[in-house]
Amino acid sequence: MKTFKGLDAVSSWAGLAALVLLAVMPVVFTSNYLVGVLTVAAIYGIWSVSWDFMSGLTGRENFGHSLFIGVGAYAAGFLNVQFGLGPWWSLPVSMLVAMVFALVLGFPTLRLKGPYFALAMLSSAVIMQRLMLIFWEYTGGEEGIQDITPLIANHLHYYWFVLAVLGIVTLLLSWLAKSRWGLILRAIRGDEATCLAAGLPITHYKILSLVISAAFAGLGGALYAHYQLQVSPQLFAVVTSITVITMVYVGGMGSIYGPVGGALLLTVMTEGLRDFGEWRLMVYSMLLIFILFFLPNGIIAPVWHKWRHKGQQP
Amino acid sequence: MSALLEIRQLDKHFGGLHVLKHFNMTLQAGEIVGILGPNGAGKTTLFNLLTGFIPADSGEVMLHGKSIRQMKANAIVGMGMARTFQLCRPFIGLTVLENVLVGSLGPRVKHHDLGERAMHLLSQVGLADKAQQASESLSYGDLRRLEIARALATEPELLLLDEPFAGLGSIEIEALSALIRQLHQQQHLTILLIEHKLREFMQLVSRVVAIDFGEIIAEGSPSEIVNHPRVIEAYIGKQNPLDWDPHA
Numbered sequence: 135m136k137t138f139k140g141l142d143a144v145s146s147w148a149g150l151a152a153l154v155l156l157a158v159m160p161v162v163f164t165s166n167y168l169v170g171v172l173t174v175a176a177i178y179g180i181w182s183v184s185w186d187f188m189s190g191l192t193g194r195e196n197f198g199h200s201l202f203i204g205v206g207a208y209a210a211g212f213l214n215v216q217f218g219l220g221p222w223w224s225l226p227v228s229m230l231v232a233m234v235f236a237l238v239l240g241f242p243t244l245r246l247k248g249p250y251f252a253l254a255m256l257s258s259a260v261i262m263q264r265l266m267l268i269f270w271e272y273t274g275g276e277e278g279i280q281d282i283t284p285l286i287a288n289h290l291h292y293y294w295f296v297l298a299v300l301g302i303v304t305l306l307l308s309w310l311a312k313s314r315w316g317l318i319l320r321a322i323r324g325d326e327a328t329c330l331a332a333g334l335p336i337t338h339y340k341i342l343s344l345v346i347s348a349a350f351a352g353l354g355g356a357l358y359a360h361y362q363l364q365v366s367p368q369l370f371a372v373v374t375s376i377t378v379i380t381m382v383y384v385g386g387m388g389s390i391y392g393p394v395g396g397a398l399l400l401t402v403m404t405e406g407l408r409d410f411g412e413w414r415l416m417v418y419s420m421l422l423i424f425i426l427f428f429l430p431n432g433i434i435a436p437v438w439h440k441w442r443h444k445g446q447q448p
Numbered sequence: 449m450s451a452l453l454e455i456r457q458l459d460k461h462f463g464g465l466h467v468l469k470h471f472n473m474t475l476q477a478g479e480i481v482g483i484l485g486p487n488g489a490g491k492t493t494l495f496n497l498l499t500g501f502i503p504a505d506s507g508e509v510m511l512h513g514k515s516i517r518q519m520k521a522n523a524i525v526g527m528g529m530a531r532t533f534q535l536c537r538p539f540i541g542l543t544v545l546e547n548v549l550v551g552s553l554g555p556r557v558k559h560h561d562l563g564e565r566a567m568h569l570l571s572q573v574g575l576a577d578k579a580q581q582a583s584e585s586l587s588y589g590d591l592r593r594l595e596i597a598r599a600l601a602t603e604p605e606l607l608l609l610d611e612p613f614a615g616l617g618s619i620e621i622e623a624l625s626a627l628i629r630q631l632h633q634q635q636h637l638t639i640l641l642i643e644h645k646l647r648e649f650m651q652l653v654s655r656v657v658a659i660d661f662g663e664i665i666a667e668g669s670p671s672e673i674v675n676h677p678r679v680i681e682a683y684i685g686k687q688n689p690l691d692w693d694p695h696a
Contacts, residue, residue, distance in 0.1 A: 314553055317542075321550040324539030331499070331533070333525030333554025333602050 144442065146305075149391060153301045156398075157294055169293050173361055175401035176296045180303055180354035182381040182393035187307045188347035189379075190388040191316060192340055193323035194244065198255030200374035201239075201262055202232040202348040206355025207365040208266070211279030214360075221283045224356040232352025233345045240344040245337050247326075256372065263370035278366030285360040296357055300394065303350050308390045310346070319343055320388070384425055386435025395434030451510075452477040452606060452638050453498075453529075458507035460490075460497060460662075467493045469663040471507070477605070480632045480639040482653035484646070484673065486682055490662040491642040492534055495608050499531045500524045511606070526555035530604035534611045534642075536591035538583035545570065545579040547594055551601030566601060573597045573627060589620035596627070607631070609641040613648055621648050628652060650674065658682070 156176075160169045181203055189196045209231040210224035243254040266273045274280070286292040310316055321329050322336050329336045359365045368374075377400075385396025403421065407414045425433060453475040460468040467490045475481055483491050496502045498509055500521035509517045511527050519527070539547050548566040552559070559565045570576045573593040578586065586594060592612055599607055612628065613621045625648050631637045643649035650656070650670040658666040658673055660682040666673055673679055 314549075317546060317550060318553060320542060320546075321539045324541055325537045327501070328533070328537045328539060328598075329550070330501070330521040331525065331531055332551045332598060333522045333530075333556065334550070335520075335522050 145391070145438075148438075149301070149304065153297060157297055160290055160293065166289060169289050171401060171405050172398075173289070173293045173296055174358075175398045176293070176300045177354050177358050177361065178378065178381060178397035178401055179300045179394040180296075180357070181351055181378045182385065182397045183300075183304050183307055183390055184347045184350035184354065185378050186382050186385075186387060186390055186393045187311065187350075188319075188340075188343040190382060190390070190393075191311060191319035191323060192343060194340060195252050195379070196255045196344070196347070197252045197372070197375055197379070198257070198259035199347075199351055199378050200370050200372065201255065201259040202235060202351035203355040203358070203374060203378075204259070204262060204266075204365075204367075204370035205235050206232045206352025207359040207369050208273070208279065208355075209352070210356035210359040211282055211365045214282050215279050221285045221360055224285075224360060225353060228352040228356035229349040230352075232348040232355070236345045236348030237341065240341040244340040244344065256375075259370050259372065259375060263367045266367035266370065273367070276367065278364055278368075279359075280364045282359055282363045282365070284363060285357075292361065296361070299353070299357065303353070304391055304394055307346075307350070311390050315339070323388075380422065382432075384422070384432055384434075386432030386439075389432075389435030389439075392432055392435030392438075396432065399433070451475060452479075452512065453640070454508075454510040454513075455498070456508040456510070458494075458497060458509060459505045460493060460502070461505055462493075467662045468497065468504075469661070471659075471662070471664065473657055473664070475606070475638060475640060477638050478636050479655065480628075480641075480653050481655045481657065482649050482670075483640065483642045483659065484649070484656050484679070485659040489659045489682075491659065492610055493662075494659075495531060495610050495642065498524075499529060499608065522554070525602050525604075528556065528603075528605040529608065530599040530602045530606070531608040532592075532595040532599050532610055532612060534614060536588065536595055538586070538591055538594060540584050542583055543579065544575055544581050544583050544586065544594060547583050548597050548601050551598040554602045556603045557601070566597075569597045569600050572600070574623075588615050589617075589624070592616065592620075592624060593627070596631075600631070604637070606638045606640065609639065609643075611642055611644060613643055613645040621645060625652055 156172060160172065181199065185196060185199045206228035209228040213219045213223050213227055214221055239254065239258055243251045267275055284292065286295055318334055318339050322339065326336055355369070381396040381400050382393040384400060385394065386392030404418060407417050410417050429436065451474040455471055455473040458468055458471040471494065483494065485491050497504050500519055504517055508515060511529055516524050516527055539550060545566055548569055549562055552562040552566055567576060567579060570579055573596055575590060575593055575597065578590065583594060609628070612624060616624065628639065629652060632639055641653070653670060656668065656670055656673040657664055658676065658679045665678040665682060666676040
């Protein structure tokens with residue numbers, strides 16, 4: 135039975151091969167610039183898969199994912215700079231802080247029907263960005279928190295570490311998505327009332343999926359803080375959430391692995407378009423509109439799915 | 449013997465509209481009872497109240513002697529009451545098998561091999577060969593069967609069917625009617641159903657509760673109900689609404 139088998143072998147091997155390819159690319163091309171681009175792409179990958187786990191599977195779109203990313207990054211900054219703790223503490227603590235935020239926000243908002251969850255999350259991220267500016271004595275205001283210690287000093291080694299985290303997060307969330315729990319989340323996307331009629335406590339499942347999603351967004355936030363060596367309120371901006379959501383759409387929503395491809399594609403595309411100078415944003419937007427118009431289900435997941443089921447009866 | 453379901457003085461308003469008026473009813477285990485009434489009589493509201501989808505203003509609902517009035521919809525399923533909807537509501541994006549599996553993930557089900565059990569239920573309703581199809585690709589008749597299979601997957605003792613024949617042709621109605629009868633007789637399932645297709649409805653149920661404007665206007669066997677003056681009045685005002693001879 136497909137649903138309870140977990141990941142299929144071909145997809146797992148393909149994922150592993152893609153990770154190995156990404157790992158050796160900077161070694162082959164020996165470019166520090168490429169290491170930087172791929173590190174940021176991998177962090178966006180973590181944010182995208184974490185968004186997809188909750189919103190892609192349940193259909194409850196979170197427009198405030200930047201909140202969890204931001205609190206994860208600031209938790210790392212505070213721990214490291216203000217409290218002087220070693221950088222490795224950031225990883226579990228940023229996850230924990232993001233989970234607490236998800237629990238506090240998800241508990242009242244995920245009970246509501248309609249767009250209230252999306253609006254509440256969007257507003258929360260905006261409020262948090264303003265709070266970072268209002269309490270500038272503690273948060274550093276516009277400047278944010280500077281001089282964060284790197285987790286791993288060598289950039290290539292750090293990239294490999296981030297890539298490994300991305301692989302583990304994607305594997306874990308894909309496994310969860312294929313489990314009974316994932317089936318329930320997809321059923322919630324299908325029809326909430328029917329889920330209740332099947333005896334399922336849907337709010338409980340939605341809150342738990344948001345908490346898990348937030349944990350990995352927070353982890354990605356901490357990894358970003360230890361890569362940039364600073365955090366600023368800009369991380370909470372709506373544009374961060376929108377970028378992540380766009381990556382998920384381009385990769386293929388609800389597939390978990392697709393958004394990793396979406397994150398890589400869009401990050402590399404952004405960098406590749408630098409030659410266009412001031413026209414860069416326009417070309418980027420045109421390409422994005424082209425992709426979403428002609429491939430509304432995304433690129434990575436639908437193409438992979440079509441290739442895997444080639445020759446099979448529809 | 450205590451009743452399986454007992455409804456006492458159940459009352460519901462929607463704004464200024466009194467949709468259910470101090471409703472009383474008892475259902476014994478193993479019965480198959482029909483709720484009859486014209487559009488807007490309060491039948492689906494009654495189902496929504498019983499299954500916890502909307503809260504009652506006052507009154508009491510007892511299942512196995514325990515109050516379920518304050519319970520959430522999913523908890524009521526855990527007590528052994530399952531329902532289908534007037535309009536089919538499959539889980540879009542899931543296969544037929546996955547739709548039934550979702551029903552098996554509730555609190556009552558203790559089986560280990562849920563897949564095998566889901567396939568058994570699909571065989572029972574005649575959908576085994578469509579198990580891997582997308583649920584949205586099913587015909588309306590098959591969607592009705594899928595709804596029943598999903599409700600059965602929760603292992604109910606009491607099954608509430610909201611207009612199971614709606615939108616079906618005569619052959620499909622006959623087959624579905626046979627399936628409901630089989631579930632009742634072979635699995636000793638207690639069934640409460642609402643239906644507008646009165647001929648099939650009256651042949652299926654052993655007792656009818658007729659309601660109009662949220663209150664019971666008649667209760668009895670199908671033959672008693674079809675000739676009841678208040679039922680006739682509620683339907684068309686003049687003559688036997690069913691064009692059906694119970695002795696034929």
